[in-house]
Amino acid sequence: MRIFCTQSLVRVVSLGFILSLGLFATNAWSAEQTLEEMRASRATTSGTKAAKPHPAVVRVKAQDRGSSFSFGTGTLIGRSDKHGLVITNWHVVRDAVGKVSVVFPDGFTSTATVLQVNKTWDLAALLIWRPKVEPVAISNQRPKQGELLSIAGYGSGSYRFASGKVVNWTSPGKKNPFDFVEVAVAARNGDSGGPIFNMKGELAGVLFGSAQGRTDGSYCGRVAWFVRGVLSRYEKVKAAMKFKADLAQAADLIPEPYVEETEETVALVESAVNDHPESSLHEEEIE
Numbered sequence: 001m002r003i004f005c006t007q008s009l010v011r012v013v014s015l016g017f018i019l020s021l022g023l024f025a026t027n028a029w030s031a032e033q034t035l036e037e038m039r040a041s042r043a044t045t046s047g048t049k050a051a052k053p054h055p056a057v058v059r060v061k062a063q064d065r066g067s068s069f070s071f072g073t074g075t076l077i078g079r080s081d082k083h084g085l086v087i088t089n090w091h092v093v094r095d096a097v098g099k100v101s102v103v104f105p106d107g108f109t110s111t112a113t114v115l116q117v118n119k120t121w122d123l124a125a126l127l128i129w130r131p132k133v134e135p136v137a138i139s140n141q142r143p144k145q146g147e148l149l150s151i152a153g154y155g156s157g158s159y160r161f162a163s164g165k166v167v168n169w170t171s172p173g174k175k176n177p178f179d180f181v182e183v184a185v186a187a188r189n190g191d192s193g194g195p196i197f198n199m200k201g202e203l204a205g206v207l208f209g210s211a212q213g214r215t216d217g218s219y220c221g222r223v224a225w226f227v228r229g230v231l232s233r234y235e236k237v238k239a240a241m242k243f244k245a246d247l248a249q250a251a252d253l254i255p256e257p258y259v260e261e262t263e264e265t266v267a268l269v270e271s272a273v274n275d276h277p278e279s280s281l282h283e284e285e286i287e
Contacts, residue, residue, distance in 0.1 A: 051152075051161040053105035055133040057195055059154040060088050060112070060126070063098030070095060073153040073194030074102060074126065076135045077203065077227065080240035084110075084135070085230075086126040087223060088193030089208050090117040093124050104131055105159075115237070116230045120172050121179070121218045122208045124193070125230045127237070136195070137244035138227075139202035139220040142253055149183050149198055151207050151215055153191025160188070170216060179222040179254075181205050187215040202245070221253030 056076040063069055072092030078085035086102055093100055093114055100112040112126040143149060143166050150163040164185030169178040183196065187210035196205035196217050207217035218226075228251040231238035 051159060053159040054152055055105055056136050057152050058086060058102040058104050060092055060102050060193060062093045062096035062100045064095045065097050071190050072192040075195045076131060076133060077138060078241040078243050079130060079135045080242060082130055084128045084131050085241055086128055087206055088124050088126060089122045090119055090124045091122055092193050102126065102128055104133060108132065115234060118226055120176060121222055121226060123206060123218060123223065123226045125227065135244055137202045138224050138247060138250045139198055139204050140250040142221060143181050143198065143204050143219060149196050149204055151183065151185055151187055151194060151196050153187060153194030155188040155190040167214065179219055180216045181219040183215050185215055186210050186213045220250055224250035225254040
């Protein structure tokens, strides 16, 4: 069984349904620093290390029904003159009925509009106000078996960086490809939607769940495929948003075109591109 790593409540899913995320920013945070963190993490007996938060890794807070909240992690992957684009998990914002917000390590806080989600790959794209930090680069190379990767997240409130090797590839089932990368390191509740870094400090995936000391997430090609679909829907966002790497090159790792699925929930918030409303989640279920 895989356990979603959202802090407010634990959601259990079958082995077939898993996903991940990983990203990296270059603002005063070099690839050499990430490499040092990986080496230090690998040198510890637990494989984890308390670290200075990555400037582009955010804590996501979603108001659920009543007075409850769900907490997760996300990463800034794009930025325009007015807005930023953050990637996290669908299940982090799934039950949100009120405000969704993100908090950066430097204290910058923004409300977030959920532009689009994908249930199969457990991904969500959030539009926020423009932060000062640089976005991460999405890797254009599929992680290899045995490759050392690192995950990051805020857990119940404390940032953590931990490393492990790629040990497996899994699928969400229903004839979907094996695009969930599995890393030999445990994630915590509240880490959901957090980055999976490669040794170059690039986004290698987006983590979503953990079990038996391993963490799963959608790998970079699947993440780029999702983002390209988001941009195809929101032309004004696409025209203004700047990315640290060639998004098309990463998305081309996925052979099939972006196709809307009946299980996908889409937030119809075109006005957010111009106004970025304070209300953060407006969903319409496509049947």
